[in-house]
Amino acid sequence: MEFQYLINTDSMSETELCRLMTTYGDDVRRYAYAITRNQEQAKDIAQEVFLKAFHHVGSFRGNSSFKTWLFAIARNLAINEMRSSYVRRIVLFEWVHPQANERSAESDYFAEQSVQELRGIILSLPAKLREALILTLEHELTMAEAASLMGVSEGTVKSRLHRARKIINKKWKEAER
CATH class of the missing domain: 1.10.10.10 (Winged helix-like DNA-binding domain superfamily/Winged helix DNA-binding domain)
Known part of the structure; x- marks a missing residue:
C-alpha cells in the first residue's frame, strides 16, 4: 500500500502529486478510456482525477487502496462526462499486445x-x-x-x-x- 500514509492528510505536495501521476497515470487514463472510448476525454478525465486527488486528499479514508480511490474518482468523472456529451465510438485501448519475440x-x-x-x-x-x-x-x-x-x-x-x-x-x- 504505497500511498496509504496519505490517510488523514489534508494536503499533499506537488512532488507527491507527480509521484501519483507517474505511478497511476497510465492506469487511470486507460480506465477512463475504457469507459468513454475516447482518447481525448480519457486524457482530460485523467488530469482531472489527479487534480481532484490533490485538492481533496483529505477525503481519502483508506478503506481501499489509493489506486482504487483514484479509479472511483475516474469512474464518477467519466460517467458524468458521458452523461453530458455525445461519446464517439473509438477502438478500445491497447491492453492486448503480441509478444515482442522474433517474428516474421x-x-x-x-x-x-x-x-x-x-x-x-x-x-x-x-x-x-x-x-x-x-x-x-x-x-x-x-x-x-x-x-x-x-x-x-x-x-x-x-x-x-x-x-x-x-x-x-x-x-x-x-x-x-
Missing part, C-alpha cells in the same frame, strides 16, 4: 489482426461486462475492489466476468470461421 512480417500481421478482432469483440460487450473485465484483467483489481468501485457485490462481478468471457469465446469462435 506475416506473423506480425496476423497477430495484429487478432488483436484488432479481440478489441472489437471487447468493445462490443455491454458496458457493465466490459468494465468488470477491464478492472480485473487490465488493472488487476481484486474482485472485492472491483465490486466496491462498481457499487455491486463480488458475486455480481464474478457473474459479469463469466458472461463477458462466454461472449468473447463465442464471438472469437465465430470470427475464426
